[in-house]
Every structure is written in C-alpha cells, then in structure tokens.
Amino acid sequence: MINVGKQIIGFETSADAREMISSINTSTGEKMASFSVATITEVDRAVEKATAAFQIYRKISGVRKAEFLEAIADEIIGIEDELITICCAESGLPKGRIEGERGRTVGQLKLFADLLKEGSWLDARIETANSERVPLPKPDIRSMQMPFGPVLVFGASNFPLAFSVAGGDTASALAAGCCVVVKAHPAHLATSSLIGKAINKAAISTEMPDGVFSLLFGDGPVLGGLLVKHPDIKAVAFTGSFGAGKAIYDMAVRRETPIPVYAEMGSTNPVFILPQALLEKSQSLANGFSGSVTLGIGQFCTNPGMLIYESADAAPGFIQKLEEEFRQTSGGVMLTGDIYKSYTAGVEKRSGMSGVETLAKGNYTANLNVASPILFKIKSDLLKIHPDLSEELFGPSSVIVEANSKKDIIEIAKNLSGHLTATVHGTDSDLVEYKDLLDILEQKVGRLLINGFPTGVEVCSAMVHGGPFPATTDQKTTSVGTAAIDRFTRPVCYQNMPDKLLPDELKNENPLSIWRLVNGNLNKEVIK
Amino acid sequence: MINVGKQIIGFETSADAREMISSINTSTGEKMASFSVATITEVDRAVEKATAAFQIYRKISGVRKAEFLEAIADEIIGIEDELITICCAESGLPKGRIEGERGRTVGQLKLFADLLKEGSWLDARIETANSERVPLPKPDIRSMQMPFGPVLVFGASNFPLAFSVAGGDTASALAAGCCVVVKAHPAHLATSSLIGKAINKAAISTEMPDGVFSLLFGDGPVLGGLLVKHPDIKAVAFTGSFGAGKAIYDMAVRRETPIPVYAEMGSTNPVFILPQALLEKSQSLANGFSGSVTLGIGQFCTNPGMLIYESADAAPGFIQKLEEEFRQTSGGVMLTGDIYKSYTAGVEKRSGMSGVETLAKGNYTANLNVASPILFKIKSDLLKIHPDLSEELFGPSSVIVEANSKKDIIEIAKNLSGHLTATVHGTDSDLVEYKDLLDILEQKVGRLLINGFPTGVEVCSAMVHGGPFPATTDQKTTSVGTAAIDRFTRPVCYQNMPDKLLPDELKNENPLSIWRLVNGNLNKEVIK
Structure with missing residues (x-):
C-alpha cells in the first residue's frame, strides 16, 4: 500500500x-x-x-x-x-x-x-x-x-x-x-x-x-x-x-x-455470416461469437459489436442457438465505475429503442460495477434510421442484424465507416460468391478475418491493428x-556525407550487416 | 491557341x-x-x-x-x-x-x-x-x-x-x-x-x-x-x-x-560555411552560392535563402568575392505577376530594415515581372529581433548572416525551424570539429548536404524531399x-484468408517473385 x-x-x-x-x-x-x-x-x-x-x-x-x-x-x-x-x-x-x-x-x-x-x-x-x-x-x-x-x-x-x-x-x-x-x-x-x-x-x-x-x-x-x-x-x-x-x-x-x-x-468490428456457413456451422458460430462478445467483459477494441446475417431457412435455428449460447455467458466487474455507467446507459438506451429486440442476456450478479451481457437484434432497415446502432458500445453487448438479401449485405458493408477489423464466416463457395463483400470490407478495415473472431490480436510483423477513421486518426x-x-520515425537523407561521419547503418562497410536498398537493389552487401 | x-x-x-x-x-x-x-x-x-x-x-x-x-x-x-x-x-x-x-x-x-x-x-x-x-x-x-x-x-x-x-x-x-x-x-x-x-x-x-x-x-x-x-x-x-x-x-x-x-x-535551406572551408574555398563557394540563389530566378523550394559563416580573418575576403560573384548573376521573368509582386514587396521590406545591409545586386532589365537578384547581409543578433529574416522569400535573394563564434553558429542551428535541406561546407577537419552542428541539423531537415548546394533534387530511391513542419505538413x-x-497507401492485413482469395503479392506461391518478410525473414521464397 x-x-x-x-x-x-x-x-x-x-x-x-x-x-x-x-x-x-x-x-x-x-x-x-x-x-x-x-x-x-x-x-x-x-x-x-x-x-x-x-x-x-x-x-x-x-x-x-x-x-x-x-x-x-x-x-x-x-x-x-x-x-x-x-x-x-x-x-x-x-x-x-x-x-x-x-x-x-x-x-x-x-x-x-x-x-x-x-x-x-x-x-x-x-x-x-x-x-x-x-x-x-x-x-x-x-x-x-x-x-x-x-x-x-x-x-x-x-x-x-x-x-x-x-x-x-x-x-x-x-x-x-x-x-x-x-x-x-x-x-x-x-x-x-x-x-x-x-x-x-x-x-x-x-x-x-x-x-x-x-x-x-x-x-x-x-x-x-x-x-x-x-x-x-x-x-x-x-x-x-x-x-x-x-x-x-x-x-x-x-x-x-x-x-x-x-x-x-476502437470500433464495432462487424462480423458477417454467409449463408452456407450459417447452415453448416450454426452451433460453433453461436458459441464462438458469444464467447468473443463477452471475453474480458467485452472490454476489447476488437470486440464484435455487430453481427450481420442473411435471413434464410437456416436463420431461425442459428438465432435460437445464439440465444442459448449467449444465456450461458457471464458478466463481470468492469474496469472502472465510469465505464460501467456508460455501458449501462448505452444498454438502457438501446433496450428502449423501437425495433430493437433484446435477444438474450448473460448471467451476472448484481454487484458493484458488474456488467450484464446483452444481445440485441434488429432488422437491417433500422440501421438507416438509427446509424448509431452501428457505433461501439464498450462492454459485453452486440447487435444482431438481420439482412434481407445479398444486396442488403453489400449495402450494409458499403455504408460502414472505418473499423479495426471485419470478419467473414463462409464456406469456400460462400467466399467465392461473396468476393465483392470481401473487396468492400478490405477498404474499410485494418484487418480482415476469415472464419475466426476479432478478439485476440496477434503481436507479429504482419499485424495491422489500425484502420480508417474513426477507428484511428492515422490509417x-x-x-x-x-x-x-x-509511427515514431521520419526519413532523413545525407548528400555527399563523408563515410566516417555517416551513421553505421549507412556506412560503405555495412558494419551492422543489415538489409539495405542499394541503387534500387535490396542486399546486405558492402559498398566498394 | x-x-x-x-x-x-x-x-x-x-x-x-x-x-x-x-x-x-x-x-x-x-x-x-x-x-x-x-x-x-x-x-x-x-x-x-x-x-x-x-x-x-x-x-x-x-x-x-x-x-x-x-x-x-x-x-x-x-x-x-x-x-x-x-x-x-x-x-x-x-x-x-x-x-x-x-x-x-x-x-x-x-x-x-x-x-x-x-x-x-x-x-x-x-x-x-x-x-x-x-x-x-x-x-x-x-x-x-x-x-x-x-x-x-x-x-x-x-x-x-x-x-x-x-x-x-x-x-x-x-x-x-x-x-x-x-x-x-x-x-x-x-x-x-x-x-x-x-x-x-x-x-x-x-x-x-x-x-x-x-x-x-x-x-x-x-x-x-x-x-x-x-x-x-x-x-x-x-x-x-x-x-x-x-x-x-x-x-x-x-x-x-x-x-x-x-x-x-518550401523553406529557407540554410547554408553553413565552416572556418577552414571559408579559408580554402572562398572563390568556389562565392560562385556556387550565387549560382544556387539565382538558378531558375530563385524559384525553387530548395533555394538557399540564408548563408551563415563565422567571422574570421578569411571572412572579409569571402564577402568581397561573394559581392563580386553575385554582381555577375542575372534576374529574369518570374512565374507570375503575383509572385513578382510578392518578391518585390519582400525585397523592399528587407531593404528598409535597420541592420540589414544590401551586399550586392545582380543584373536585370526593367521589364514586366523581371526580378532583380539581391543579397542582404546581417549580423546574427538581428535574427533574434527579426526572426522573419530567416523565413523564405521566394525569388533570387538570400540573407548572409555573420556569426561571432562557433557557439553562435550552434545557437542559430538550434533555433532553426523545420527545413527541406541544410547544407554544410567544411573541410574534413571542419566537419569533425563541427560534428555537433551536423547532429543538430539532421534533426531539422529532410536532407543534409555536405559541400554542395541544395538546388537540384535527385529523383531516386534514397531522396528525402521533405522535412519537419513548417517545411511540410507530414515529416x-x-x-x-x-x-x-x-504517401497514398495504408497497410491491410488478412487473417486466415484462403490462399486463392489473397492478392497475388501474398499468395504462398509468390507468383510475382517479390521480396516479402516471411516470419520475420526477408526473402523471395515460395511458402510450402
């Protein structure tokens, strides 16, 4: 202490x-x-x-x-x-x-x-x-x-x-x-x-x-x-x-x-479920999505705040599984009292909106700053009237959007602002058929995931945890x-600088043996 | 027509x-x-x-x-x-x-x-x-x-x-x-x-x-x-x-x-002349600098608008040569009437400032929009009273600044804002002795030139034509x-994207045979 x-x-x-x-x-x-x-x-x-x-x-x-x-x-x-x-x-x-x-x-x-x-x-x-x-x-x-x-x-x-x-x-x-x-x-x-x-x-x-x-x-x-x-x-x-x-x-x-x-x-990190995947993987999708929404009490920048699927024969079954799975999730203590208050106010606002159905709630105990997971469901038309439904609500909540057709799905994608991630679940044939959806989404995000969930950001050389505004201020x-x-460097060039006064990285001898672009060719060579 | x-x-x-x-x-x-x-x-x-x-x-x-x-x-x-x-x-x-x-x-x-x-x-x-x-x-x-x-x-x-x-x-x-x-x-x-x-x-x-x-x-x-x-x-x-x-x-x-x-x-592109160089190369410096200031009627972003030298025994000789050389230069028609007006107004303002000496004028004919080259000279103290003397005046003009000591030179460098270029003329021993000057200048510019002149920007892979604000808005x-x-691209990443749906650049086969960073190693290999 x-x-x-x-x-x-x-x-x-x-x-x-x-x-x-x-x-x-x-x-x-x-x-x-x-x-x-x-x-x-x-x-x-x-x-x-x-x-x-x-x-x-x-x-x-x-x-x-x-x-x-x-x-x-x-x-x-x-x-x-x-x-x-x-x-x-x-x-x-x-x-x-x-x-x-x-x-x-x-x-x-x-x-x-x-x-x-x-x-x-x-x-x-x-x-x-x-x-x-x-x-x-x-x-x-x-x-x-x-x-x-x-x-x-x-x-x-x-x-x-x-x-x-x-x-x-x-x-x-x-x-x-x-x-x-x-x-x-x-x-x-x-x-x-x-x-x-x-x-x-x-x-x-x-x-x-x-x-x-x-x-x-x-x-x-x-x-x-x-x-x-x-x-x-x-x-x-x-x-x-x-x-x-x-x-x-x-x-x-x-x-x-x-x-x-x-x-x-942060962002809403939309998740799109394509028709064949909906049919074939509804149980694992319901389970995986519920887990991703509520992981860490939903307090991730990559929390999936929106799931979009196409209404089809398989849809009611998927929605039922989603309900069942989400009811198994648990809430927990949020990071701060302010975050809890703001989550609760957001949930209350959405719950009261006409056209917004409360699909399922997770488990929680009514203790200090403990958030209750909640899943909303809307028809895609409502996004046009209330575009704020596609905005981030920080916490264990998400909005399930029922679209009418592929065209509707494409429209939703086109209207997205910048996000950190977008996710598409699809079979091989789904992905080929919805190639135009992938083409749109890659222009809206820093990371496009196939058949996964956006929470969990791999720390590696190829990761892009960023994206167009408003996900970040520098895409x-x-x-x-x-x-x-x-992010923290800028290029500087030296013209006719004597070799011994150059930084080691640029000396003829290449004393650090690094990769360099020499007269347009990438190599580790010594310059003679 | x-x-x-x-x-x-x-x-x-x-x-x-x-x-x-x-x-x-x-x-x-x-x-x-x-x-x-x-x-x-x-x-x-x-x-x-x-x-x-x-x-x-x-x-x-x-x-x-x-x-x-x-x-x-x-x-x-x-x-x-x-x-x-x-x-x-x-x-x-x-x-x-x-x-x-x-x-x-x-x-x-x-x-x-x-x-x-x-x-x-x-x-x-x-x-x-x-x-x-x-x-x-x-x-x-x-x-x-x-x-x-x-x-x-x-x-x-x-x-x-x-x-x-x-x-x-x-x-x-x-x-x-x-x-x-x-x-x-x-x-x-x-x-x-x-x-x-x-x-x-x-x-x-x-x-x-x-x-x-x-x-x-x-x-x-x-x-x-x-x-x-x-x-x-x-x-x-x-x-x-x-x-x-x-x-x-x-x-x-x-x-x-x-x-x-x-x-x-644009920027003022300061040129520093170090003591030994001043002694050994005064003629070629006077000639080269006069040429650089008046090249293209001074209408370059990299036009050297300021020359700083240390007062020393060799200085009066250099200044005299600079006067002589600059008198040989010629003016010419400027790009537009507005640019001409703005140049003329700037020259008039500087000419009328107390402490600003007109060192030399170039040749010109009094035709429409024809600029007259002009060289001003000041003592370094004046920069503190009139910092605008170190701002760009677009056209065939420059300000020669007499500094009192190395300390004074270093102070001037430290007070510089962002520029596209800075230039240092020095012998090998000058450059070693003034390494601290080079250290400061590389933090102020996009390009640091040794024993050259900033006009003439090589179009190549290593060029940096940029620099800290106010030279540019993105250093x-x-x-x-x-x-x-x-400048016109942003990174996008794909997570678990099927190979055939990836852009060619990222496919396992590396069909374009490009350099890629694969698990942290740079190579052109096919991924198995």
Whole structure:
C-alpha cells in the first residue's frame, strides 16, 4: 500500500501538489492509494528532461536499446505477485488474464528488442555517386529512419499492462529511439506506478540517460491537454474512446507546430455470416461469437459489436442457438465505475429503442460495477434510421442484424465507416460468391478475418491493428506488432556525407550487416 | 491557341460555367487563352468518376499500371514543340529549362513504372499459422499496402511539368493505385490542359477506367476548398507557399473525416560555411552560392535563402568575392505577376530594415515581372529581433548572416525551424570539429548536404524531399523519389484468408517473385 504516489520524472520522483487522485478497487469501491497530481512545473520538468535525454538516447546503438527493453521486461517479471494482486484489484480483471497480459507485455518488449538487434527496420537506402553521368553528375544520397523526439503515451484502461505504461506504445517509441512521457490512466494508478519504477530501474541498470522515461499522474483532460500542447512533445500515442482520441487529435493539429497523433479509438468490428456457413456451422458460430462478445467483459477494441446475417431457412435455428449460447455467458466487474455507467446507459438506451429486440442476456450478479451481457437484434432497415446502432458500445453487448438479401449485405458493408477489423464466416463457395463483400470490407478495415473472431490480436510483423477513421486518426499505422515502431520515425537523407561521419547503418562497410536498398537493389552487401 | 479550355472529367470534357480564367504570357502580360471555371456539378462529377474508377483501378496489376505510366510519358514526349512553346510562354522559364523539366517528368513516370514492375514496394509481410503453439494457436496473418482512393493533386507553379499535372505527385498517386483529380495551377493553364489530354490518351490506349484521371480549372481557394472538403477525396498532395499549404491542411483536419495532406511548403535551406572551408574555398563557394540563389530566378523550394559563416580573418575576403560573384548573376521573368509582386514587396521590406545591409545586386532589365537578384547581409543578433529574416522569400535573394563564434553558429542551428535541406561546407577537419552542428541539423531537415548546394533534387530511391513542419505538413514523407508512393497507401492485413482469395503479392506461391518478410525473414521464397 502506497501512501502518496509520486510523479516519476526521469530518475527523480516528485509530489509538489496537494491535490490528489485515488486508486480505486473497482470491485469494492475502496480507495487503495492516493497519487499527487502533476503540476505545470512537473510537466515542464518531465518534458525538459525527455528533450535533453533524447540527444543522448537517439545516438545509442540498437543493441544497447535492446538491452534496455529486455531489462524492462525482466524488471516487470521481477515485481512478481505484487503486480498481479494490485493490477487485479484496480482493473477487476481476473488473475489468469493479468498474468497472460504480463506475458504479452514482456513478449512485446522482447519482440522490439529483437527487431533492434537485427537492425534492418531502419529502411536504409543508398544511391551511390556517379560523376560520369550526363547532363549532371549523380550525387551520393543515403537515407534512413530517425526518431522524432519526446513522445507522449496515454496509458489505456483496458490493457493495464499491455497497452499502458510499458505497453506497445511505450515499447515501440523507446525502440524507435524516442524518449517517452506517459500519462498514467486513472483506472490503474498503482499498477502504473509499479511499472514506472520497473522501467526506471532498467534505465539505470542499462545506463540510459536520465529522462528517457517519465510517468505523470493527473486528471485526463487537464494533464493530457498540458502535455499534448507542450511544444517539445513531438508525437502522441493513445488507445481509448473516440471522444478522448478525437479531442487529442483536434488539439494536436491546432498547435502552432502540429504533431502526429496515433489514436486507436476502437470500433464495432462487424462480423458477417454467409449463408452456407450459417447452415453448416450454426452451433460453433453461436458459441464462438458469444464467447468473443463477452471475453474480458467485452472490454476489447476488437470486440464484435455487430453481427450481420442473411435471413434464410437456416436463420431461425442459428438465432435460437445464439440465444442459448449467449444465456450461458457471464458478466463481470468492469474496469472502472465510469465505464460501467456508460455501458449501462448505452444498454438502457438501446433496450428502449423501437425495433430493437433484446435477444438474450448473460448471467451476472448484481454487484458493484458488474456488467450484464446483452444481445440485441434488429432488422437491417433500422440501421438507416438509427446509424448509431452501428457505433461501439464498450462492454459485453452486440447487435444482431438481420439482412434481407445479398444486396442488403453489400449495402450494409458499403455504408460502414472505418473499423479495426471485419470478419467473414463462409464456406469456400460462400467466399467465392461473396468476393465483392470481401473487396468492400478490405477498404474499410485494418484487418480482415476469415472464419475466426476479432478478439485476440496477434503481436507479429504482419499485424495491422489500425484502420480508417474513426477507428484511428492515422490509417497508415498499426499500434500492435513490429510495424508500430514506424509511427515514431521520419526519413532523413545525407548528400555527399563523408563515410566516417555517416551513421553505421549507412556506412560503405555495412558494419551492422543489415538489409539495405542499394541503387534500387535490396542486399546486405558492402559498398566498394 | 485554345478558344475555351475545358475541364477534363475522366474521358469527357466539360465547360458548364460562363465564368472564365485566363492563361497569361508572364513576359508580355498577354492573354493566351480562356478556361472555363469548374462548377460544383463538375467537381462532383470528377470525384464521383474517380470513386467509381478506383474500384477497377485498384485491382489492376502493377505491370499494367506501369504500362499506363509509360504511355503517359510517351504521350508527353509526343506533344513535341507545342508543349515547350506554350510552357515557356506561360512560365517565363527558358526553353532549356523546360526541356530538362520534361525529361525529369518523363523520367519520374518511368521510375515509378519500374517500381511497379519489380513489385516489392508493397511491403508484403507474412506470418504463417502454427496450430501447435500454446497457449493459443497462431493464426495466418498477411499484410500489404493498399491504395487510399481518389487523391487530389494541386499543380505547383514553379515546376509546370515536373510538379504539376503529370508531375511527381500524380505519378506517385497513380502508381500507388489511386485515381487522381488535379487542380490546375492558374500560372500555366494551357500547359496543364495539354498534359491532361496526354494523360487521358494514355489512359484510353492502355484501357484504364474512365475517371482514373481528371483535371479541373478554377480559382485556387474556391475550387481547392470544394475539392479538399469533398467527402470522397481521401488524400491531398500540394507544393507551394506556406500560407496556401497550411490553409489546405487546416481544412483537411477539420473535415468530419480528416484526411492526410502532404503539403511541401518550401523553406529557407540554410547554408553553413565552416572556418577552414571559408579559408580554402572562398572563390568556389562565392560562385556556387550565387549560382544556387539565382538558378531558375530563385524559384525553387530548395533555394538557399540564408548563408551563415563565422567571422574570421578569411571572412572579409569571402564577402568581397561573394559581392563580386553575385554582381555577375542575372534576374529574369518570374512565374507570375503575383509572385513578382510578392518578391518585390519582400525585397523592399528587407531593404528598409535597420541592420540589414544590401551586399550586392545582380543584373536585370526593367521589364514586366523581371526580378532583380539581391543579397542582404546581417549580423546574427538581428535574427533574434527579426526572426522573419530567416523565413523564405521566394525569388533570387538570400540573407548572409555573420556569426561571432562557433557557439553562435550552434545557437542559430538550434533555433532553426523545420527545413527541406541544410547544407554544410567544411573541410574534413571542419566537419569533425563541427560534428555537433551536423547532429543538430539532421534533426531539422529532410536532407543534409555536405559541400554542395541544395538546388537540384535527385529523383531516386534514397531522396528525402521533405522535412519537419513548417517545411511540410507530414515529416514522415517525401514528395520526390520512389518513397513518395508510400504517401497514398495504408497497410491491410488478412487473417486466415484462403490462399486463392489473397492478392497475388501474398499468395504462398509468390507468383510475382517479390521480396516479402516471411516470419520475420526477408526473402523471395515460395511458402510450402
């Protein structure tokens, strides 16, 4: 139990303010600890330190940065049970889930460490000089990716480890060579503090510069606003609601010097069930879908909030199985009281809408902040009158949409806004027949799944956890997987730079043995 | 001589409006032709056609898109002398320059064609499934780049061929698989019309869809505003002034669905002369710099608008040579009357500022729109009082800044905003001694040149013609070179997609024999 949690500002801690915010046990409502709210001076100090540290950190080799990331992973493992206990209490999530998430967090850090050790991610491009070329000689041009500078990361509520203080955004920004200032999410302040201390221990033990990492506590809009508008913050990463993400984006693009905002704002992740699959797999579909909607109390960005099927002979049987399966699901404690309130209000609103049928409810106990799973059913026409039914309702709920025909299905797909994922269940012949549906969906999402469920995001080199607006504010990026590192770098080119002054990645000798595009050809060769 | 120039809307032409704008011979002020102004209906029609055509064009193979780009190049060459004559008259630029620019334009189109034929640019990434993995099986995940949709390109005044209707932005957007709507620059309407027709001929002969390309004429803010705000426009490319570029950016980020704006807004491109170089190369530096400032009447984004040197024994000799060399330079007709007016006003303002010395003037004849080259000299302290002296003045002018010490040089560098380029002239020992200057400059620019001049931008795979704001609105991109194609695509991933439904780039067989990142390893292998 912490008495007063302090800001972590580089290698110092600080608690200037008398104003406090509390860490709350979401299952009991009990206060677990108090945290001092960051003052303007503390914010400035954190960014100032990050800016100074960046001049050192950006020059540190990939191998040494990898050691830092690996040390963070080790330090997190080293916190042992205290981390699990506190994180479960703050988030309401069960032990198994938090242990799994710790594994994922550590795995992500190691994945980026491996990427740095291999080194080719920097996209080195070399065009050698040709003094004989007419009419003008060709200069020597060499380019590679370089980090931006201090990056602001907002901790996310729904992944208190994997997308919070040492989560994917922090790991990828540190890997890119940026210093990081994290705004702790109020839903898990004590967890954040533990992880922040672990990062700092790792920074000290691997001799990283003071200021490579800071962690600040405070009110979202106030502290977030100060940081987003700070002239020395060069980019922002955020995972959370559309409202908060869009507000951050709007602030950032209105700065005197606009900065990129990588906001992953969730989506409805529509699931389409094609006719043959409906006929052949109705039991496993009903089971799999119910599980995906209620997994983690529905608190995933990739939670399937909409299922679309075509009315057919097989449909009533499928709907009945869905009802039966969904009645077996269970609710649970939500991440925060606010999330619970907002879920309940959304459910209440939908329940009261004309044309919206309550198809099934899951089990739950009427305890503090415990969400009850609920499945709604509508006819597709209602989407035209109430397009908000296709918007995300964060929690264990989904809307089953009955379409009249293939044409209707295609119309629904065409009218979709940007989503993180879309899923299609179909037999081989379904998929061929509905190729036009796939063609539309791939233009609406970051990830198109066949015969699966969108929850569960593989952390790998090919993952795209992103998508067109409003799923994210930058459809060119992913926040999961190795490509997430690209968000924090920009290309720089050197013209006629003497070899010895070039970064190692671009030297003739190719001392790091990385892949490079040399005069248009990809190779690992030494340049003579 | 055209009577009334018409909008090119896919394969149709149209001139609904009575309102006209004129093509002007910038040297004589004579009207060369009238062009009908695009109506709202015509704008909608062009975007509607682009949107429909996109559904076909995005599926066309890289090899066939390459044929289209090569056909555009051939059609441009086929216009022969008419293009050169009209372009010279509208732009005031000499024949040799326009011929060279035509070569560059054609070369760019062919460079992108080659990129498409090779095919690896799509960044294919494949992670194969592993059903044995615990605790959860690994799905099959495959990702690649996909085009956005219709792209709006603003023709630039200063490269009436290479950065206008069929210039780098159009070539890279078409190569990416996007359909393009160009807003013709009012400075060269007849040139634009000729090129637009050439593109359409190429589209027809290579059987591209109607709507893959359109060209509209009209008033900048009105027509530009309609297009930027059009909900079906998915990205914008622009080269021009900070004012216009920033206005476009502000509109685009305030849309209901924000879209990316790639605005290259020019910069001052500071040139630093280090002490030994000043001593050893003063004659060639004076000559080279004077040439770079006045090349193309100073109408380049990379024109060096500031030269910084350290006061030393050798300095007065250098300044004297600079004076002598600059007096040999010549002015010429500027691209438009407005550009001339704005240059003249800027020169007048600087001439009248206390502390600003007029070091030298070039030759010119007092004809219509003819700019006079002028070199100003200031002490570095004045930059603190008048930071606008470090802003771009578009035309054949530059500011010579005398610094007091190395410390002063470093301070100036630290205070720089984002620029397209920075240049350092130094001997080997200078460069070692001023390594900290290079470290600062690489963080301020897209391209760092050693012992050269920034004018002349090599079109190649390693070029970065971009840089931090305010040089551009997206420092992650380049508008010159093959990497410019990346501006118009986003990654999409497929999870467990049947092989036969995958794009060729991601199929097991690797039918296009492209480089792919397979389970983290780069290779061209077939997946078994």
